[in-house]
Amino acid sequence: MIEPVVIIGGGVAGAAAAIHLARADVPVVLLERTVGAHVKVCGEFLSNVSLRELAALGIDVARLGAVPVNEVRIDGRNPGRSIKLPFPAASLTRERLDQALLSVAEAAGVEVRRGMPARGIAPTGHSWSVETSRGLLRASEVVVATGKVDLRGMPRHARRLQPLVGLKRYGAAQDGKRVTLALFPHGYCGLQPVEDGRTNVCLVVTADRLKALGGRPEKVFDEIVRRSPHLEPSLGTASDPVVAVGRVPYGFVRRSTNGAYFVGDQAAVIPSYCGEGIGIALSSGRSVAAAIAEGVSAQAFQADFARRVGPRVRNATFVSRALCTRAGRGAAQLVAGAMPMVVRKMAVATRTPSEPAYNSGN
Ligand SMILES: Cc1cc2nc3c(=O)[nH]c(=O)nc-3n(C[C@H](O)[C@H](O)[C@H](O)COP(=O)(O)OP(=O)(O)OC[C@H]3O[C@@H](n4cnc5c(N)ncnc54)[C@H](O)[C@@H]3O)c2cc1C
Known part of the structure; x- marks a missing residue:
C-alpha cells in the first residue's frame, strides 16, 4: 500500500x-x-x-x-494621508x-x-x-x-524575538475600501472592511504592555481609542468577542x-x-x-x-x-x-x- x-x-x-x-x-x-x-x-x-x-x-x-x-x-492622533496601494x-x-x-x-x-x-x-x-x-x-x-x-x-x-501578543475583534463598518494602520504606544493595529459590512480590527501589542494593563485586552483597544479617537466608531466595543494569540x-x-x-x-x-x-x-x-x-x-x-x-x-x-x-x-x-x-x-x-x-x- x-x-x-x-x-x-x-x-x-x-x-x-x-x-x-x-x-x-x-x-x-x-x-x-x-x-x-x-x-x-x-x-x-x-x-x-x-x-x-x-x-x-x-x-x-x-x-x-x-x-x-x-x-x-x-493614522496617529489624526487620520493620515490616503496612499494608493501599488497592487x-x-x-x-x-x-x-x-x-x-x-x-x-x-x-x-x-x-x-x-x-x-x-x-x-x-x-x-x-x-x-x-x-x-x-x-x-x-x-x-x-x-x-x-x-x-x-x-x-x-x-x-x-528567544531573541520581541514578545508580542495578537488580538482581534470585529467592529462596525468603516467608510472606504482602505486598510488603516493605527500606531499606538507599544503596538500597532490594522483596520479594514470585510464581507458583511464589518471592520476587522487586528493588532499586536508588546507582552509587557498587555501585562501592565492587567492582561485585559479591552484596555488595549481603549488605548487606541484614546490615541486615535476618530477610529472609535469602527473599533468595536467591550462586548465584542476578542480572540488572542500569545508569543507571536x-x-x-x-x-x-x-x-x-x-x-x-x-x-x-x-x-x-x-x-x-x-x-x-x-x-x-x-x-x-x-x-x-x-x-x-x-x-x-x-x-x-x-x-x-x-x-x-x-x-x-x-x-x-x-x-x-x-x-x-x-x-x-x-x-x-x-x-x-x-x-x-x-x-x-x-x-x-x-x-x-x-x-x-x-
Ligand atoms: C495579529 C496578526 C495579524 C495578521 N494579519 C494578516 C493579514 O492581514 N494578512 C496576511 O496575509 N497575514 C496576516 N497575518 C499572518 C497570517 O495570519 C499567518 O501568516 C497565516 O495564517 C499562516 O498560515 P498557516 O496555514 O501557517 O497557519 P494557520 O492559518 O494558523 O493554520 C494552522 C492550522 O493548523 C491547525 N493545527 C494546529 N495544531 C494542530 C495539530 N497539532 N494537529 C492538527 N491541526 C493543527 C490549526 O487549527 C489551524 O487551522 C497576521 C498575523 C497576526 C498574528
Whole structure:
C-alpha cells in the first residue's frame, strides 16, 4: 500500500500544500484539529501574492464576498494621508477562506480529517509515524502546517524575538475600501472592511504592555481609542468577542529541519503590518508540493525557502520593532505624509518572491 503524505494543519499553508500535491496525483491525508470554520487572529488582508496563489488554487475570492482594498493610511492622533496601494488587494474572513480551501482540497481528492489533532511525529526507517488523537498513522512524508501552534518537541526558537501578543475583534463598518494602520504606544493595529459590512480590527501589542494593563485586552483597544479617537466608531466595543494569540514570533525563519517539511508560520513569520503572512503560507504550500513531487529533501526545501523569504522577513521585522517605539511611530507618520512613494515601495518590497529559489534535486 502506498503511504500518503500527511499534512498536519488545515490553515492556508496546509490546504495549499494538500491541493497542489493531490493535483500531482500524490495521496494526501490532512489532519485539522478543529471541527469546523473558526475565527483566527488575522487581519485578513489578501495581497496580490495571496490573490494570485488563491486564483491558481481555483478560489474565486470575489464569489466568496471578498472586499477589494485599494488604499492604505497610517493614522496617529489624526487620520493620515490616503496612499494608493501599488497592487490589487482584498480582504476576506479566514472563516470563509479556510473553509473554501478545505472544500477545494476534498474535491481534489485529499482525505481531510477534521477534529483530529496530531500529537507528535517520529521517523521510522524511510517513513514516518504520526501520533494522532485517534491512533497512529503511517506517512511517506510529513508536512507541518500547524501555524501559530508548535508541534510537540518542535518549538520555534524565539528567544531573541520581541514578545508580542495578537488580538482581534470585529467592529462596525468603516467608510472606504482602505486598510488603516493605527500606531499606538507599544503596538500597532490594522483596520479594514470585510464581507458583511464589518471592520476587522487586528493588532499586536508588546507582552509587557498587555501585562501592565492587567492582561485585559479591552484596555488595549481603549488605548487606541484614546490615541486615535476618530477610529472609535469602527473599533468595536467591550462586548465584542476578542480572540488572542500569545508569543507571536515575528522574524522567525526556519533554516533546518528534522526531516519533516515545515510551511506557513512554521517556516517563516513576517510581521502583520505587511499583510503577507497568507501570501508566504500559500506560496510555501505550492513550493513544498513541488519539492516533494520532485524528490527534493526537506532540508534542501527548508534552506531554500529560508533564503527566499528570509531577507524580507528580517527587514520587515526591523520596521515592526521600530513601529512599537515613539520615535518609530513619528518617523512612519512623517514618511507616510511627505513621501507616499516610500510606503508604496515598502509595500512592494515585502511581497513574497514568486518562484522557489531551489532548482536542484537534493
Ligand atoms: C495579529 C496578526 C495579524 C495578521 N494579519 C494578516 C493579514 O492581514 N494578512 C496576511 O496575509 N497575514 C496576516 N497575518 C499572518 C497570517 O495570519 C499567518 O501568516 C497565516 O495564517 C499562516 O498560515 P498557516 O496555514 O501557517 O497557519 P494557520 O492559518 O494558523 O493554520 C494552522 C492550522 O493548523 C491547525 N493545527 C494546529 N495544531 C494542530 C495539530 N497539532 N494537529 C492538527 N491541526 C493543527 C490549526 O487549527 C489551524 O487551522 C497576521 C498575523 C497576526 C498574528
